[in-house]
Every structure is written in structure tokens, then in C-alpha cells.
Amino acid sequence: DTAVSQTPKYLVTQMGNDKSIKCEQNLGHDTMYWYKQDSKKFLKIMFSYNNKELIINETVPNRFSPKSPDKAHLNLHINSLELGDSAVYFCASSYRNTGELFFGEGSRLTVL
Amino acid sequence: DQQVKQNSPSLSVQEGRISILNCDYTNSMFDYFLWYKKYPAEGPTFLISISSIKDKNEDGRFTVFLNKSAKHLSLHIVPSQPGDSAVYFCAASAHRDDKIIFGKGTRLHILP
Numbered sequence: 141d142t143a144v145s146q147t148p149k150y151l152v153t154q155m156g157n158d159k160s161i162k163c164e165q166n167l168g169h170d171t172m173y174w175y176k177q178d179s180k181k182f183l184k185i186m187f188s189y190n191n192k193e194l195i196i197n198e199t200v201p202n203r204f205s206p207k208s209p210d211k212a213h214l215n216l217h218i219n220s221l222e223l224g225d226s227a228v229y230f231c232a233s234s235y236r237n238t239g240e241l242f243f244g245e246g247s248r249l250t251v252l
Numbered sequence: 253d254q255q256v257k258q259n260s261p262s263l264s265v266q267e268g269r270i271s272i273l274n275c276d277y278t279n280s281m282f283d284y285f286l287w288y289k290k291y292p293a294e295g296p297t298f299l300i301s302i303s304s305i306k307d308k309n310e311d312g313r314f315t316v317f318l319n320k321s322a323k324h325l326s327l328h329i330v331p332s333q334p335g336d337s338a339v340y341f342c343a344a345s346a347h348r349d350d351k352i353i354f355g356k357g358t359r360l361h362i363l364p
Contacts, residue, residue, distance in 0.1 A: 180356065181356050182354065182356055183341060183354035184354075185351045185352065185353075188351065196351050198351070230296070232295070239284050239286065239301065239345055239352060240298045240301065241288075241296075241298065242298070243295030245293065246293075246294075
């Protein structure tokens with residue numbers, strides 16, 4: 141029974157396309173995150189939502205739009221994909237004051 | 253601007269010996285530190301944490317040491333086991349409910 145699940149796991153697409161990655165957590169956590177791991181292997185935070193409210197937005201291009209329909213879901217929509225968007229995107233969740241994140245398996249996005 | 257640095261990209265240790273993974277940070281506001289472990293094709297999983305009011309935290313084979321004056325922390329694994337082969341990420345935050353900043357990771361190989 142997967143705690144944090146992301147779909148799709150792999151995504152290959154052309155430059156200029158729009159794509160979405162979905163994330164769901166069944167842990168009852170109140171905070172969800174998107175992290176990006178680029179080719180240099182850094183895990184960088186992109187967004188964080190607490191009870192559907194955006195609390196962290198790390199100067200990510202506005203082509204990236206997170207959407208949280210409820211506190212168990214945080215989806216990431218990317219418009220006009222660029223080559224530099226190729227990365228592994230990790231969704232995570234936590235209770236806000238614990239600092240201990242539970243990660244999904246990651247979604248590998250390849251932009252051609 | 254790397255606020256959390258793991259200067260060793262990889263480390264090889266004989267099974268049964270002690271593994272020591274190091275991490276340095278630059279932000280003096282960080283007061284909570286975590287280690288995550290990541291296997292290939294999986295998301296990072298939380299391993300152990302330490303608050304800045306402590307200098308040591310132990311959990312089974314894993315011990316984290318914090319030296320605030322040197323802005324340095326280390327993870328000790330003893331004895332090292334084959335299942336410990338993974339990438340280890342050091343992470344830090346300023347307040348538990350703020351964003352968590354990750355290092356680049358250190359790949360640990362446990363040799364038979």
C-alpha cells in the first residue's frame with residue numbers, strides 16, 4: 141500500500157509540449173512538496189503546500205503550476221517544456237512541524 | 253549557492269567496518285539536520301535526524317554527530333552491511349516547518 145505515489149513514473153515528450161505529474165499521499169499528512177533532482181543530482185525544493193495553501197515557491201518559472209485539489213493531492217503541471225526541464229521530480233509529504241519527508245518514487249521527465 | 257555540502261561523491265567501506273559520511277553547512281540559521289537514504293529508482297527515505305540543541309543522536313547502527321562551531325555533521329554506520337549501499341543525502345532546515353535543503357549526496361558502497 142504505497143504511501144506517496146506519483147504518476148507517471150517515466151515521461152518522454154517533445155519541447156514545447158505541456159505535461160502533468162500527479163501525486164497522492166495516503167499518510168494523512170498536511171503538507172506536500174515537489175522537489176526536482178537535476179543532472180547534477182541536487183535535490184531542490186520547488187513548491188510546498190500546507191492544507192491546499194501554497195507556502196513555499198522557490199523562484200520556479202511560472203511555466204510550472206502546482207495544483208492541490210485537497211491535502212492528499214499535489215499535482216504539477218508544466219507548460220511549454222524546455223530541454224532544461226529534464227530531471228527526476230519527487231513528490232513528498234509530511235506533517236508540517238516534523239521536518240521528516242516521505243518521498244514518492246520519482247517521475248523521470250525527459251524532454252527531447 | 254550550496255548551503256549543504258557533501259564533498260565526497262562516493263565512499264567504499266568493507267562490510268563490518270564503520271562508514272562515516274560527512275556533511276558541511278554554511279547557513280548558521282539551520283537548526284535541524286537530517287539524513288536520508290536513497291536506493292536506485294526509489295525516493296529518498298528518512299534515516300535519522302538531530303536538533304541543534306544536541307550534539308549526538310543514535311538509532312541502532314546509525315549515529316549522527318553535530319559540531320555546530322564547525323558547521324559540520326557526520327553519519328556513522330557501524331557495522332556496515334551490504335544493504336547500506338545507497339546514496340546518502342544530508343539535509344538541513346531553519347525551523348522544522350521550513351523548507352529542507354539537501355546536499356548532493358554521497359554514494360556508499362559496502363564491499364564484501
